[in-house]
Amino acid sequence: xxxxxxAGVAYDFRSLRNLMAKASPARSGDYLAGVAAANNLERVAAxxxxxxxxxxxxxxEALVPYESDEVTRxxxxxxxxxxxxxxxxxxxxxxxxxxxxxxxxxxxxxxIAAGLTPEMVAxxxxxxxxxxxxxxxxxxxxxTRFRGxxxxxxxxxxxxxxxxxxxxxxxxxxxxxxxxxxxxGDAVIGINPATDNLEATTRLLHLLNDVIERYQIxxxxxxxxxxxxxxxxxxxxxxVDLVFQSIAGxxxxxxxxxxxxxxxxxxxxxxxxxxRGTVGDNCMYFETGQGSALSANAHxxxxxxxxxxxxxxxxxxxxxxxxxxxxxxxxxxxxxxxKQIIRAGLExxxxxxxxxxxxxxxxxxTNHAEADQDDMDILLTQFAVxxxxxxxxxxxxxxxxxxxxxxxxxxxxxxRQVLGLRPAPExxxxxxxxxIFNADNQLMRQGIPALFGGTxxxxxxxxx
Amino acid sequence: MSDPLQITPDPWQSLNQFTAARIALGRAxxxxxxxxxxxxxLAHALARDAVNIPLDFTELAGRLAANGIDSLTLQSQxxxxxxxxxxxxxxxxxxxxxxxCLKNHALSPADAVVVVADGLSSTAIAxxxxxxxxxxxxxxxxxxxxIPPVCLVKHGRVAVGDAIAEAFTARLCxxxxxxxxxxxxxxxxxxxxxxxxxxxxxxxADRNCISxxxxxxxxxxxxxxxLLFLIAEAEKLELSGVNLKDETTETELENLPPLRNFLLAHx
Numbered sequence: 001x002x003x004x005x006x007a008g009v010a011y012d013f014r015s016l017r018n019l020m021a022k023a024s025p026a027r028s029g030d031y032l033a034g035v036a037a038a039n040n041l042e043r044v045a046a047x048x049x050x051x052x053x054x055x056x057x058x059x060x061e062a063l064v065p066y067e068s069d070e071v072t073r074x075x076x077x078x079x080x081x082x083x084x085x086x087x088x089x090x091x092x093x094x095x096x097x098x099x100x101x102x103x104x105x106x107x108x109x110x111x112i113a114a115g116l117t118p119e120m121v122a123x124x125x126x127x128x129x130x131x132x133x134x135x136x137x138x139x140x141x142x143x144t145r146f147r148g149x150x151x152x153x154x155x156x157x158x159x160x161x162x163x164x165x166x167x168x169x170x171x172x173x174x175x176x177x178x179x180x181x182x183x184x185g186d187a188v189i190g191i192n193p194a195t196d197n198l199e200a201t202t203r204l205l206h207l208l209n210d211v212i213e214r215y216q217i218x219x220x221x222x223x224x225x226x227x228x229x230x231x232x233x234x235x236x237x238x239x240v241d242l243v244f245q246s247i248a249g250x251x252x253x254x255x256x257x258x259x260x261x262x263x264x265x266x267x268x269x270x271x272x273x274x275x276r277g278t279v280g281d282n283c284m285y286f287e288t289g290q291g292s293a294l295s296a297n298a299h300x301x302x303x304x305x306x307x308x309x310x311x312x313x314x315x316x317x318x319x320x321x322x323x324x325x326x327x328x329x330x331x332x333x334x335x336x337x338x339k340q341i342i343r344a345g346l347e348x349x350x351x352x353x354x355x356x357x358x359x360x361x362x363x364x365x366t367n368h369a370e371a372d373q374d375d376m377d378i379l380l381t382q383f384a385v386x387x388x389x390x391x392x393x394x395x396x397x398x399x400x401x402x403x404x405x406x407x408x409x410x411x412x413x414x415x416r417q418v419l420g421l422r423p424a425p426e427x428x429x430x431x432x433x434x435x436i437f438n439a440d441n442q443l444m445r446q447g448i449p450a451l452f453g454g455t456x457x458x459x460x461x462x463x464x
Numbered sequence: 465m466s467d468p469l470q471i472t473p474d475p476w477q478s479l480n481q482f483t484a485a486r487i488a489l490g491r492a493x494x495x496x497x498x499x500x501x502x503x504x505x506l507a508h509a510l511a512r513d514a515v516n517i518p519l520d521f522t523e524l525a526g527r528l529a530a531n532g533i534d535s536l537t538l539q540s541q542x543x544x545x546x547x548x549x550x551x552x553x554x555x556x557x558x559x560x561x562x563x564x565c566l567k568n569h570a571l572s573p574a575d576a577v578v579v580v581a582d583g584l585s586s587t588a589i590a591x592x593x594x595x596x597x598x599x600x601x602x603x604x605x606x607x608x609x610x611i612p613p614v615c616l617v618k619h620g621r622v623a624v625g626d627a628i629a630e631a632f633t634a635r636l637c638x639x640x641x642x643x644x645x646x647x648x649x650x651x652x653x654x655x656x657x658x659x660x661x662x663x664x665x666x667x668x669a670d671r672n673c674i675s676x677x678x679x680x681x682x683x684x685x686x687x688x689x690x691l692l693f694l695i696a697e698a699e700k701l702e703l704s705g706v707n708l709k710d711e712t713t714e715t716e717l718e719n720l721p722p723l724r725n726f727l728l729a730h731x
Contacts, residue, residue, distance in 0.1 A: 028550045164483055171483035173725035177476065178487040210728050331644075332549045367511035367645045368549055368584050373504070396486020396496075396504065403646030405508075408486075413494035443494060447475055452727075458478050459726045 002053075006045040013046055016053070017063040020119070021303035022046035023126045025343060029291045029304040029334035036303070047127050051093030055084075058119045064300045064310075069251045070261055075117050075313045084115025092123045099124065099136045099354075109140050113356035118249070118309035121351045125305070130343060133350040134386040140353035142389065144321045145280020146220045146241065148186050148424040150389060151358050156421040157390035158412045159324070159360065160185035163401035167194045169207055170459075175395050176211060177452065181445065182409035183437055184393035186427035187322055187360065188242060188285060190222040194401055201225040202238045209239035215451060218426035220277075220321065222285050227259055227267050234270045241276050242285040242321060243267045249288075249310025252298035261317065268318045279426070282321035282358075288312070289326040290344050291334030304334060305344070309351040316355055322390060323357045325349070327379075328365040329404055338375025341365060345379050349388055360390035364406040373397070373405075380407055384415045391415075416441065471497045479726075484648055504647070510587075511645040516545060519586035519642075521616055527594050533601060534613035535580075536569060538562035538628075542619040555621035558628070562617075566631040575609035576636035576695075577629045581620030585642030587651040592677055593640050596653070596684050600638075603692060609636075622671070626661040636695060637661040643675065653677040655687060657694050659704035670705040 002013040013019040021035035023046035030036035037043035059079065064072045081088075086108070090098055098104055125133060143151040150157050162175030172191060179185055189212070191204050201223050208221035220241040223230070227245040234240050245264060248254055254261075264284075271283040293299040293307040302310075308325070315323045325348035328341040335341045345361050352359035363380045365371035380391065397408035415421065422428055422441055431437040434451045438444040448454050474488040489500040496504075525535045541557040542548035548555050558566070578600070580593045597614065604611055615628050622639050629637035637658040645652065655674040658666055672694050677687045693712050698704045 032551060032553070162485075164485070168482065169725040171485070173727040174476075174479035174482045174487055175485050177479065177727060178474070178485075181474070181476075207725070207728070214728065333552050336550055367508070367647070367650075368515045372508065394485075395483075396489055396500065398486050398504065398507070398647045400484045400646075400648060403644065403649075405647065408496070410489070410491065410494065410496050413491075417494050443472075443491070446472070455475060457726055457729075458476055459481075459729075 002049050004045055004049050006048065007041055009041060009045070011042065011045045011049070013049060016057065016061045017301055019046055019050055019053070020063065020123060020126070020306050021301075023050045024303040024305055025126065027290075027304065027334070027340045027344065028332060028336040029294055032333055033294050033299055033304070035301060050123055051091060051096075051127055053092050053123070055090050055092065055095055055120050056088060058117050058123070063119055063302055063306065064250055069300070071249060071251055071254070071310055071314060074261060074317060075119075075310065078317065079117060080114035082115070083112050087112055087115070092120075093127065095120070095124050096127055096132065100132060104139065106139055106141050109354065110356070113354065116355060118313045118351065118355065119306060121354045122306040122309035125347045125350055128350070130346055130382065133346045134382060137350045137353045137386040140387070142353060142356055142358045144282040144358045146277040146282055146321050147279060148218050148220070148426040149279060150187060150321060150424055152425065154421055155424060156384055156388065156412070156416055157187035157360075157424050158184040158393040159187045159322070159390060160189045161192070161392050161394045161399065161406065162189070163192050163394075163399055165194055165401045167200055167204060172204070172207065173211070178395055179393050179409055180217070181436060181448070182393070182413065183423060183431050183441075183443065184409045184412055185217070185219050186424040187390040188220050188222050190224055190244070190285070192224045192402060196225045196229055198229055198232050201229050202233050202236065205233060205238045205240060216430070218430050224287075227263060231267050231270060234274065239276070240271055240274060242283055243271045244285045244287070246287045246292070247311050247314045248293045248296070248298070249307040249314070250293050250298050250300050250302070252300065253293035253296045253307070254314070256296035256298055261314065264314070264318055282319055284318045284320035285322045285324070286315045286320050287324045287326050288315070288348070289330050290348065291330040294334065295330065305347055308348055309355075312352050312355045312357055315357055321358065322360055323352055324360045324362055324390075325352070326362040326364065328369060328371060329362065331366050332369045335369070337370035338365070338372070338378070341369065341371055342375060342379045342382065346382060346386060349383060349386055353387070358389045361388055362392050362406055364392070364404055366404045376405070376407065380411055380415055381418075384419050384421060413443065507647040510650040511647055514585040514587040514642070514645045514650040517586055518545070519582040519589055519618070521618060524590065524593065524616060528597065528614065531594070531598055533597055535616050536565065536613045537616045537618070538565060539618045540620045540624055545619070548619040552621055555619055556623035558624060563627075566628065569612060570631045573610065574612045574632040574634040576604055576611055576638060577615065577625065577632050577634045578604075578611065579615045579617060579620070579625040579628050579637065579639045581617040581622070581624060581639060581641045583620065583642035583654075584644045585651055585653075588642035588653040588678065589640065591651045592653040592684070596640065596677070596687065599684055599688050600691070603688065622656045623666065625656070626658065626666050627663040629658070629661040630663050635660055636698070638691070649676070649678050649681060651678050652681060655691055657691060657698070657704055659698040659702065672704050672708055672710065
């Protein structure tokens, strides 16, 4: 098994795990892990062999042992054989053709989602080009709800990310107002706290809750603290809309994050119990990113893209409102340049959507990656064409707390304009009601809307 | 670049007093006005150059020598910048020739080693390493520490200091390194302090980090105060890392304005 002869060279890939790694399009993290193909011929040989692997094989050959990894157990134990039936006879190569075929539509894809495992979708993504990843993902519709409805057709939502290096309330408020007046924040208003402790988290939770209540904004708040911090905040009665956690695709990597499935389950139950959603109860927000397992030295010999897809099995279990692949944050030792970041972002979106997740993408890069704003424009545009669920909105694309570049409020307006994409309906109505957007969802104001008290809200200079 | 017919300004520029975030940029149509667009490109150019323009080690060594500071120039196993960025493991190891060079110099044991690595920002080291060493080395000498020449490491990561400390059998390892540049701080230097560093064994949990040293961040004096505190505590407790807490106070934090904001002010 897993053998071939190509261009006069014989290959034996021995295991499915090794085959997957060798078939993965080139990226620095897989070289760093020592699992990548040695050259182009080996990679394409692996892709040929992988194309002939039956999808069923993924149900019997675990890439990380069932006995030692709770993510594997979750994947196998929650697999829905009935949903899998329509594609159970296919090989990976046939599955690609099936996904691309005219007969496969939104309904078919939704029906098989529970029958697909992360490894199956990771495998097929490895033999797909960028346009294939876009075309198939575009067919998937995943709708989630809390105070707004996320993921409807021809909509693109944004997370308003008003970070500040010292969590200064007025500094955060300044970025929130800037974002709202640019039409951002329908996915979530989400702060990465500079200090992950209970007191700081609680203070920020109240700030966000008070702003959302006072201005009656149909959105949800999140402070992206560790899940255990958020659980403590909930115990003390803090207003928690969405529970956040970074997750990964192996038990060992999740251990290094200080989380496990039982803990996430408990957190979800606590948040559900608060019953703060008005149109739905999707109350979890997860972030992921290729390379995170390797950076914790917990990749278990997997390539980073397969590891990433396995994290989506963890996410899926908890019916999240939002899942965000923070694709370019991790650095060039995992994704070296714009080309690698762009493909990874589209792979993650494709895999997440096929598994039934509301996939957003932090279209982003660090200053030591070989990437720039042009690369981000390409990924942003392709992600939106693929039907991406949400992106980040950071003032001027420059996150002054996390020191990386993401997408800006202006970027969101650009992509909504060229592709005719609208915000979530509840938020859209709020924007239009307060004359931030006109009926065509274009910015209309010349000043600060009456809702905010006009320019009267602005403090005098030096009044902090 | 500020033709009022084409740019819609944002009348909340006074909020810039609360944050360094790029708010109230205005717009041309729905897009960034030219000035904001080029401001960003300028900041990115400085950050990229900090990563990619090599540190002039000869110039740095010359400058240190002029201040009476001896140095050795070493190299990691990452032979070039591309490899350095993709293989952090190689940046943590000394090249064979550098290992040999160390052996020739490490004839008598030392108390502390001071290592300077380019890291991810050559400008950080070019700007801050010299002035900081001028303050640090006399303090270490006041402690009667035996200190070998300052080791300058090309394409080095933090852990490259561990092997150097071992070679000199030094208890204290102090690494000055260029931090990953942000748009607003292309020349930020960090200091990593490790007690009883062990090559291949010491991890981040064994180190204390003093970050964000640049002209708009932590001052040399503040950084030095923290480092000397950590050294004194480490000598007492015989450890460094997560169990060694930096208890020096930060004046900026003490002067925090009241915890309220204009969006929630009573009207």
